[in-house]
Amino acid sequence: MQYKLICFDLDGTLVDDTVYIWKTLHDAFDVPEDLRRRHYEEYMNGRITYAQWFETDIDAWHERGKRRDDLLAVIRQLPLMPGAIETLDTLRQQGYKLAIVSGSLDIVIDTLLGTDHFDDVFVNHIFFDAAGNITGGEPTPYDMEHKATGLRVIAERHSLQLEECVFIGDNENDVHIAGIAGLSVAFNSKSPRLDEIADVVIEKKDLREVLQYL
Ligand SMILES: [Mg+2]
Incomplete structure (x- = not known):
């Protein structure tokens, strides 16, 4: 197996109907x-x-x-990307490590996906009190160009080379991380810069399309 870890963006990649x-x-x-x-x-x-x-x-x-x-x-109104769960389950069964590096919010993952699928999740956290009032949050250090730093940290945790890591994302904040991954996939892309740098561009909106490249 050439690749060992698959890292996903969240908004617009695992979750549909949202750009950010x-x-x-x-x-x-x-x-x-x-x-x-x-x-x-x-x-x-x-x-x-x-x-x-x-x-x-x-x-x-x-x-x-x-x-x-x-x-x-x-x-809760947001649908998962078509094929998302099947793709995650398949990759897990095939023995890949799975990760999310995202500038989205933890409650999106908790509500729509759960964290069980993933070995590592880097995302912004938002905090609420018992009554549900917003009390603050913890910003991720791994958004924008620092998504690439996030992937380096995850690769190191698992003693992997970046060449063994795959990244799948859809937008401008994915350009740097796509640039360092062993295989980068522009999926459902809104960014010509990402299309340009990615090894693979997938236009069909079904995450199962990525499986053929692994
Ligand atoms: Mg995105």
Whole structure:
């Protein structure tokens, strides 16, 4: 077996009908576009850190009175990618290590997939009190270009070379991690840069399509 570990992106890769869960939740909670754009640009220009960006986005939901149930109601509407469970089960049976490195939220995995399928999960965490009020969170150090760092950490945990790792993702924040994986797959892609760098581009929206390349 040439590859030993398969690492997935979450939003738009394992979970369908969302490009980024942040956008999906902002849309559902009517967070104004100009506010989102300002935070995004501040992050991209280096005026705020990822952790601060994370906090401002979560604060926007908290300030609108949104609680755990409101987030879950939106998340539960999202379908898994066609073939997702069958693909994960097949890969597990074949003996691959499975991982997620994502800039999404832990509650998306908990609600739609559970963590049982995965050996390693790197994702943002959001915290609630007993009444379901948002109390804060823990931003992932492994989003954007640092998704690549996340894959390095996971590979090291399992004593694997990066050449033995496969990455499957769909968007701009996957470009760096795709660049270091032994095999990179652009799946359901929205990013010409990712298509360009990926070893394989899969346009058919069915995750089982990846199995033929492993
Ligand atoms: Mg994605």
